[in-house]
Amino acid sequence: MQYDSGINRDAQKEGNLSLVIRALHAGRAETRVALARATGLKQATITKIVRQLVDWGLVSETTGREAPMGRRPMGLTLNADRFFLGAARINRNYIAAAVYDLAGTPLVFEQADRCPEDGAEASLSALAALVGRTLARAPGPVIGLGVALPGPFNARTGRITLMSGFPGWAAVDIQKGLRGVVDAPVFLEHDANCGALAELWYGEHRRDENLLYVVCDRGVGAGLIAGGRVYHGASGYAGEIGHTSINFAGPLCECGNRGCLELYASSEALRATYAQASLSAGGDAPSASEILRRVRGGEAAARDAYRRVVGQLAFGVVGLINALNPDCVVFADRMVEGGELFLETVEGVLCRHLMPEVYRALKVSVNRLPGDPMLLGAGVAALDRLLDRPSGAFRRAGVS
Amino acid sequence: MQYDSGINRDAQKEGNLSLVIRALHAGRAETRVALARATGLKQATITKIVRQLVDWGLVSETTGREAPMGRRPMGLTLNADRFFLGAARINRNYIAAAVYDLAGTPLVFEQADRCPEDGAEASLSALAALVGRTLARAPGPVIGLGVALPGPFNARTGRITLMSGFPGWAAVDIQKGLRGVVDAPVFLEHDANCGALAELWYGEHRRDENLLYVVCDRGVGAGLIAGGRVYHGASGYAGEIGHTSINFAGPLCECGNRGCLELYASSEALRATYAQASLSAGGDAPSASEILRRVRGGEAAARDAYRRVVGQLAFGVVGLINALNPDCVVFADRMVEGGELFLETVEGVLCRHLMPEVYRALKVSVNRLPGDPMLLGAGVAALDRLLDRPSGAFRRAGVS
DNA sequence: GGAATATAATACACTCAGTAAAGAATGTCG
């Protein structure tokens, strides 16, 4: 396994380029002097680097804001509309593709239902076609394609390693299957990590280095950012908390374990809890979306069931927070759509079960990004990795 | 907050120096060519760097092993006995100090009982005196002092932030208190992280990048290595799993939560379980050490109690493993001293409660380092951080 | 207005970490 690799002259330059681009994107600096301060590099160096970025068309100079004294600094802005990011997503229910600009604005978006019975080969072809169509409508050069996968994957082989509901997918090389339709590098990422990245780049937590992104719909998973970088763990299973037991005497799960979090905190759990509580076992249990509508509408039984299930989700997340001590936790996906009751319940549980010192320092929030945050995050994942070698990404595409 | 800082020429050089030293220490390369391959740097560069290290006295050339053809390579060895590491530890029960060489061999060791009633100021003075005495007996230059602390601390202020059994300690600046008695930089680290570092540098897991080090005695905690670096989390509380609830209907804990792991998996829990099971509630419950002796001796009641408590510990760790997906888990401290029964029990629980893909890739082991692994780890913590700027550490001390 | 001052950005010579290329050193093999 390749350990850390040495810093040759190339790595030095690329690293500093990346650093400057990231600082500009995050709004951590808007002038050359500020960049020098933020990076620790000297002004002369920043001048050189910025000139490079301006040459590529990635950065523009604007009239800077007023200064109390001295020469007014030139403002620097990342041009969001000159390079574009491709994004794709495979889900239990659908496949989707999009093109984003560097500000995270979706410019093209397409979605299609997934046909699980089609088999992996055919589904991958369908996704490739969808992606090809979408990226063809991009208004400019697409520098990379990110793919949000519904579960852990093997980064070396480009294959999903485990995912109920995706039989046969372990046999297809997703990265390879998409490389043909795109004239840019393709990057795979777990969708929960995509969500975390989207939050880190475009959400309310851009300054945080340690972020926990909890996804809860039919399953429960988490994306992890540690020290500003995605954390995958040894084999890509970091954050797979859905099958962590929160009750060792609980009911049997399909995974063979007992009392898994998914049995207590998921859309299915919500349906079961609601059906049982409302005693309406006569008819079919309403869908999770319907129950969530009733929660927002104020129906007492729905709210009770929701409170209970969300409380159990929060209880499961307590263990994660104690393990990771993140700066912030963001919840996302369908289960958060119960209105203000969600955060109320979660914060109540966290307050009771976390150590006070940890709870006080913790920021808890719900996804507020418009659109599909994990699809956006797929684009971010591509950008994040492209910034390991910025010149490779922007120089070529910039010459137009 | 200082984000990533730019790579100036200095950082480049120091980074590559560090990389070479780490590669040599880990035995990942023993010749210049191997170093070039391992780091990605060119041979000419390695020649320069190695010359520097030889000048400092850190590296020696040996007669290399035979080669099938061509010139025989010169072997390179890290001189373990030219620079030395100071280590200190504060614990519930004792304070300790030691001097290690770079091979992790203890050369000087002193220990003293802690007097909790003395107050923080006096205890710190006692520790400082102990450290001073110990380091004075070092056979050569001590390049840094690492201090293993019994709980989370604030790296900025040098203060313990929370620790039951350490009243008043939040008010004293430990780093400052020790800086006076040592003519070298002082570094603080959580003792669980120290253990993890010791395992990473001198244990059986030197090639692993993600390591989980579980410490269990009167309390339960964990040290985390992510991507080869210690992971602290947002405020140093990462790995504090002792007060994670594994049973939301469990008994009340002193922390205010219910069913905390510490109530089920600790030396106190072992005593309680054993006392209850053996029905010997008439007399005093035997000490944990005594029970562990009986476990090794084969007493059925002791083994039953031990199995149960260790099983609960493992159950608590399952959540951590699912969250982090480490390459390996190492258990340490008093609770592992039950002989082969420990690993048997732990592996049984992990096998049942982890996802098969995660369990299969996971290495589980028990601390086998001689002596006090966390005291050794304190020294490693110092070394690890000194290697952020190797020239600062070795150049000065090398001129003798 | 004009001088003094302050801040931003650039120009230019310079430093030195890393490198390409050639050569020296040291081994095996026929």
Added chain:
DNA sequence: CGACATTCTTTACTGAGTGTATTATATTCC
């Protein structure tokens, strides 16, 4: 011995970052 093969060093070179002086542009104060 000479023909390889491999390791290590030397030399001249490249170029990223930098110190310093200079230029550009603002405010302030007389």
